[in-house]
Amino acid sequence: MPLESNVKNLSMNNIELWQSVLAQMQFHISKANFATWFQNTEIVDKNNEKIIISVPNAFSKEWLSNKYNKLILKTLHDIDDSIKELEFVINPQSSTNAGKKTNSVINNSTSTNVGFSSKSENERQQEDIQLKFEEFKINKETNLNPRYTFSNFVVGSFNELAHAAALAVADSPGLTYNPLFIYGGTGLGKTHLIQAIGNKISDEAKKKKVKYISSEKFVSGIVSAIRTNSMEVFKASLAPIDVLILDDIQFIAGKNKSQEEFFHVFNSLYEKNKQIILSSDRPPNAIAELEDRLRSRFEGGMIADVSLPDYETRLVILKTKLQEKNSDLPEEILDYIAANVKKNIRELEGALNKILIQNKVNKDLNIETVKKLLKGFIFSPFDIANYKKIIETVAKFYNLEEKNLFDPTRRKEIVKPRQIAMFLLRKELKYSFPAIARKFGGKDHTTAIYAYKKILQENEENNKLTEELNLIKQRIYSG
Numbered sequence: 468m469p470l471e472s473n474v475k476n477l478s479m480n481n482i483e484l485w486q487s488v489l490a491q492m493q494f495h496i497s498k499a500n501f502a503t504w505f506q507n508t509e510i511v512d513k514n515n516e517k518i519i520i521s522v523p524n525a526f527s528k529e530w531l532s533n534k535y536n537k538l539i540l541k542t543l544h545d546i547d548d549s550i551k552e553l554e555f556v557i558n559p560q561s562s563t564n565a566g567k568k569t570n571s572v573i574n575n576s577t578s579t580n581v582g583f584s585s586k587s588e589n590e591r592q593q594e595d596i597q598l599k600f601e602e603f604k605i606n607k608e609t610n611l612n613p614r615y616t617f618s619n620f621v622v623g624s625f626n627e628l629a630h631a632a633a634l635a636v637a638d639s640p641g642l643t644y645n646p647l648f649i650y651g652g653t654g655l656g657k658t659h660l661i662q663a664i665g666n667k668i669s670d671e672a673k674k675k676k677v678k679y680i681s682s683e684k685f686v687s688g689i690v691s692a693i694r695t696n697s698m699e700v701f702k703a704s705l706a707p708i709d710v711l712i713l714d715d716i717q718f719i720a721g722k723n724k725s726q727e728e729f730f731h732v733f734n735s736l737y738e739k740n741k742q743i744i745l746s747s748d749r750p751p752n753a754i755a756e757l758e759d760r761l762r763s764r765f766e767g768g769m770i771a772d773v774s775l776p777d778y779e780t781r782l783v784i785l786k787t788k789l790q791e792k793n794s795d796l797p798e799e800i801l802d803y804i805a806a807n808v809k810k811n812i813r814e815l816e817g818a819l820n821k822i823l824i825q826n827k828v829n830k831d832l833n834i835e836t837v838k839k840l841l842k843g844f845i846f847s848p849f850d851i852a853n854y855k856k857i858i859e860t861v862a863k864f865y866n867l868e869e870k871n872l873f874d875p876t877r878r879k880e881i882v883k884p885r886q887i888a889m890f891l892l893r894k895e896l897k898y899s900f901p902a903i904a905r906k907f908g909g910k911d912h913t914t915a916i917y918a919y920k921k922i923l924q925e926n927e928e929n930n931k932l933t934e935e936l937n938l939i940k941q942r943i944y945s946g
């Protein structure tokens with residue numbers, strides 16, 4: 468059955484539609500961002516091509532329309548391709564009780580969801596939405612998300628060492644491996660695993676004080692403590708902690724003052740046999756600009772990596788997620804997803820979610836439709852990046868000849884594309900910095916590191932560069 472938009476319009480009301488969007492959004496943005504920008508939002512009206520979303524204040528409106536407009540629109544459009552436009556309206560009365568709010572939306576709605584307005588159905592939907600937000604209920608004391616547990620963490624050869632070490636640490640914190648250092652690529656379960664340790668420890672009767680902090684938050688805590696001359700207060704707040712979990716510690720690289728303060732925090736916890744758990748996107752010896760004394764501390768405990776799951780494990784992960792969601796899908800479809808979505812576990816989950824949403828509105832989902840829906844998740848052998856493609860595409864994008872990229876010049880028009888090429892070789896192909904340096908005429912590899920960092924940072928701060936990078940990547944991957 469083709470995915471006719473009118474079929475979807477009839478079967479999905481505004482609440483369901485928004486719920487589906489929220490479910491998808493969590494795969495694209497961090498949980499903290501999700502909680503900040505998407506709570507107390509809802510679809511208040513839908514007139515064919517245009518969707519009107521109410522937000523609680525002007526700040527949210529600005530953020531959502533500037534930062535997330537495209538993503539929300541694309542997500543909506545994927546579900547219902549008749550949707551072409553978004554409008555954000557401020558509704559300051561936006562209740563914190565999503566259930567109460569959404570109820571009034573259903574009753575006041577003038578669109579085509581008459582079939583869904585029976586009371587019990589409303590109640591069910593409210594519960595659903597409540598559950599969705601439940602997932603984002605972070606424990607205020609520990610900062611842990613209760614969703615991340617050992618029981619829903621799938622183990623395979625790709626992560627069994629990390630899992631075993633995590634279990635050992637959860638069983639006797641401070642006594643086995645200290646620190647525990649988990650590293651691996653994005654979306655491979657580092658956060659899940661280190662939070663599972665925290666959840667297990669803090670669930671136990673013998674109450675231990677657990678704290679999960681993203682390294683970004685940790686660094687900004689240190690920076691503001693320095694600024695306000697309150698370092699002692701900051702340190703005192705960490706002193707009673709029994710288990711300190713710092714996520715994405717690579718973030719501390721190059722931040723000298725923070726490293727220095729962290730070194731002291733680390734030592735004082737360590738000396739008291741308090742457990743320290745760290746995650747990073749790379750092993751300690753590959754974190755550039757990390758003080759030696761910290762590196763050696765990190766290497767003093769247990770280091771374990773998480774890598775990519777194989778096909779069988781991907782299938783198990785899909786089935787576990789289905790069970791968690793109380794849903795089901797035909798074996799053939801699961802098999803297709805497991806065989807084709809290989810990038811990481813976050814993507815695997817995203818793909819599954821997308822199919823589940825469609826399955827809700829289109830019961831006859833077939834493999835052809837699934838293939839179409841998952842296009843963005845799957846790389847064919849032809850669209851994998853390689854060295855030649857990156858150089859070719861960057862040069863073309865900036866109207867240069869390929870050889871210009873290797874010119875030993877400081878001309879701005881050349882330097883920037885050259886740095887972007889280096890950045891992409893690192894980011895997309897995982898080239899080592901010395902290897903990049905060799906490609907660019909045997910330059911010192913610190914030049915490659917500098918280029919990578921510069922583009923990484925500018926990418927955060929400069930929308931224009933982000934857009935250029937996205938365009939270049941699209942070209943690299945599309946032909």
Ligand code: ADP
Binds near residue numbers: 652653657658
């Ligand atoms: P990372 O921190 O490495 O970027 P996350 O821990 O955020 O990755 O994992 C991304 C998503 O994949 C999360 O929703 C997580 O629950 C899920 N996930 C990762 N590894 C596993 C696993 N082994 N079993 C089940 N789910 C997993």
Ligand code: MG
Binds near residue numbers: 657658659714
């Ligand atoms: Mg993470």
